[in-house]
Amino acid sequence: MSKVTIRDVAKAAGVSPSTVSRAYSMPGRVSPATTKRIFAVAEELGYHGTPIESRPSSGHKGLIAIIVPDMANQFFTDITRSVQQECARQGAGLLVSESRESASLERVAFDRAVYYADGVILASSRMPDSMIRKCAQVKPVVVTNRIIRGVPSVVTDVSDGMRQAAEHLKDMGFDRVTYLDGPAHSWSAGICWNELTKACSEVGLRIRRHWPGVPTYEGGFKVAADYLRHPTGAVIAYNDMMALGFIAAMRKEGYECPRDYSVIGIDDDIVGRLAWPALTTIHRSTRLVGTQAAKTLLKRFKAADVDVPVQSTPTRLVIRESTGPRTA
Missing domain, CATH: 1.10.260.40 (lambda repressor-like DNA-binding domains)
Structure with a gap:
């Protein structure tokens, strides 16, 4: 032949x-x-x-891929670990790639992954909706922290966490809060802002938004100078790393938390628990997100046309030492 x-x-x-x-x-x-x-x-x-x-x-080759924006971010590291654990339970392998917060690099990573993997998990994808749908036509795709019509999604419902954060700051005597927002192209950033705006309105908090922001320690550090020109006494950051960078910059200027201001993060990373002061934060279960994303993708190999709705995981406020009563 x-x-x-x-x-x-x-x-x-x-x-x-x-x-x-x-x-x-x-x-x-x-x-x-x-x-x-x-x-x-x-x-x-x-x-x-x-x-x-x-x-x-x-x-079917028994291998899936996950593409994340930033491997240095503990949130994505934890999601990846949970995906790996579920893959191990089901006898599948995992390929990991990083897009460095770039939509174009994410597409390149996807195009390379389809050579090897049966399907791909896009964690907090930075690609446009239309591009994600095209990717999903080539190989099975599941997205996390993002809702794309026609593509299986696993998201965190931040409404409860944001409401509890707003109520906590109001109980501490604050009437204003600054929100350190995330990237302009982040779907979850928009959702967090909408839910926080709603929660602050319900409890009577005025809100000032710093947007867009870089969701890293360095990004939070750089925001402090702008905040000091318009201080509100209370701050909520897009993620824990931004909150910790902000605290470090404020300490450098002579301001201590929670003596002079209060800070709340989002994610509940291990670094926030080990920091001083320990970070008050909105807990999002990376374990549930990663596990559900992996289960959903692996399930599609057995039933490719299965209709998987958007799955959501809850959030809650974890109060630690970075928030305290308003003093001025």
């Missing part, structure tokens, strides 16, 4: 040889429907024009 060539695949798929080549080397340059058709035809014909271990396959 003669060796199957790229021209044989192109003829059977009804495309040009150059299109077949692009489907393998640059999947993002070929439509999802065409890419799937080419892969299916190549699989059927037994095309081995690229190394077998590096070419996409419609068969």
Whole structure:
């Protein structure tokens, strides 16, 4: 039997040889429907024009991928660990990639992952909705901390946590709060802002927004100078790392927490628990998010057309030493 060539695949798929080549080397340059058709035809014909271990396959290989914006962020590290644990329980492997908060790098990471993985988890994806839907047409996709129409999603419901945070600050005597917001392209940042605005309105807190922000220690550190020009006495940060960076910058200027101001983070990372003062924060269960995302993706291999609704996990306020009664 003669060796199957790229021209044989192109003829059977009804495309040009150059299109077949692009489907393998640059999947993002070929439509999802065409890419799937080419892969299916190549699989059927037994095309081995690229190394077998590096070419996409419609068969189940027991490997999934997760792409995260920032591996230095404990929130994403914990989600990844939970995904890994669920994969281990179900006998699957895990490929991990980082997009560095870039939508374009995330798409590149996805295009590379489809060579190896049966499906992909996009954690807090920075890609546009339309691009995520195209990715989901190439391989099974589950997104976390983001709702995309037609794509299975696992999110955290921040409404309870934000309401408890607003009530806590009001009980401490504050009437104003500054919110250190996240990236402009973050879906969860918009949801957090909307829920916080609603919660503050209900309890009678005025809110000042610093937006957009960089969701890192350094990002929180840089915001302190702006905050000191318009202090409110209470601060809620987009995540724990921003809150800790803000506390460090304020300490450098001679302000101590909670003596001079109060701070609340979001995530409940281990670093916030070990910091001084220990960080009051809105707890989000990364364990549940990662586990549910992995279960959902692995379930789709057994029933590809299963209709999986948006799944949500709860949040709650954890009070520690970074918040206290208003003193001025």
